[in-house]
Amino acid sequence: MSMAWSSYPFTTAHDELLTPACQPRVGAEGLFRYLSGLGLEELRARQRAAEATILNLGITFTVYSQGDNIDRAWPFDIIPRLIPFKEWQTVERGLIQRMTALNLFIGDIYAEQRIIREGVFPGDLLAMSRNFRPQCVGIKPAFGVWAHICGSDLIRDRDGRMLVLEDNLRVPSGVSYMLENRQITKRVFPELFGTQRILPVDDYPARLYDTLAALAPPGRDPPRVVVLTPGIYNSAYFEHVYLAQRMGLELVEGRDLVVDEDNRVMMKTISGLQQVDVIYRRVDDLFLDSEAFHPDSQLGVPGLMRAWRSGRVALVNAPGAGVADDKVVYAHVPEMIRFYLGEEPILSNVQTWKCHLEDERRYVLEHLDQLVVKPANESGGYGMLIGPMASTAEREAMAERILADPRNYIAQPMISLSTVPTLTESDLLEPRHVDLRPFILQAKESAVTAGGLTRVALRKGSLVVNSSQGGGSKDTWIVATEE
Missing domain, CATH: 3.30.1490.270 (Dna Ligase; domain 1)
Structure with missing residues (x-):
């Protein structure tokens, strides 16, 4: 056995790469042999190369501290997390099932509220919801979809079961880091991508654009799509810029848009006003329109809700989708799946x-x-x-x-999240806990990223994977194996 694994300190958690006998799991055989052959010294050199690349490319995230914002280099560990394709097919079906039920729930809540009338969902939870928007009652977005982009957080428990920890339906973030992680890993381990059957993630910007364009009002072909950002001080501003560039779209702030007397959203350009058809908004509901929500908001566009209600523009995700982005509502998703779809949940919640x-x-x-x-x-x-x-x-x-x-x-x-070997500051391979945020797109059709953003708790023993609290990330490989 290589020196790289001889002293690997297993925990009681499920390790994603290795069995308790220190053998590679299904689909990980090639990576295991490759890493073993490199040794720790070479791994550390490649880790330094990855960190230098992150600095050179300016891949950052923002941490707010005592009212100030501090840009930091994106924390990244080079050893990827692997999931066999056969298992991923089940996860993918479960995520689409869940997203479909959640969108039916949101549409029902802003219309007939049948799920409440029939006693499946408690009405008092809705009455006390911070994210229910009365301004959305009666609106029917295209294809009946409210949450077009969802980042559902998945964990694997000690028995190896994949569970849904929560759903992020308002303005889910992190997909840019998923894409950048893959590019960095290709630079660090180019040989592996020639020998391993790793499903690509690079098509996400194209799929996202197709999802956005499909939502445009009839007769607008090609549609004009923009990304609406709160501005440079937002913690996810790097992602806003990144996605706009990758899709070839204008990145706008609220001051760049106006709503005219015909309820059209117009973008200010040097050539005059130009109509906007779809807005991928990264601004929270309450700051989106000073006419409908916070009257003192400077981040949104006055009259935007009027334009959306009249069908002159599509908003992604739709305002009001956050009614299902609530950890108490999350507990009722299995009942939603049974109620709206007549199916048993493919993926289970955490108790x-x-x-x-x-x-x-x-x-x-x-x-x-x-x-x-x-x-x-x-x-x-x-x-x-x-x-x-x-x-x-x-x-x-x-x-x-x-x-x-x-x-x-x-x-x-308290679930002992699964672990993945991680290169520590002391140049040792040790298990660190991880979760996974795949991204689900839904409009006329549905799609799920081949993997997602694996977040890793870099501190020994920590279960907190968030980058704002000391976490980092890994590339996620969905690996096709021979049957």
């Missing part, structure tokens, strides 16, 4: 306790030292309590927050 229910809240409060508690609408790991790793004072503070606002909290068991 979830809803704190607005008295019995479940009591259980959570009595077991805070064993559970992970999350706010319903936060992202990036903020506001979360990992009970087994928290202090008594932190658990007591969380109990107070739960009692003060039980609708805003859910709890889940």
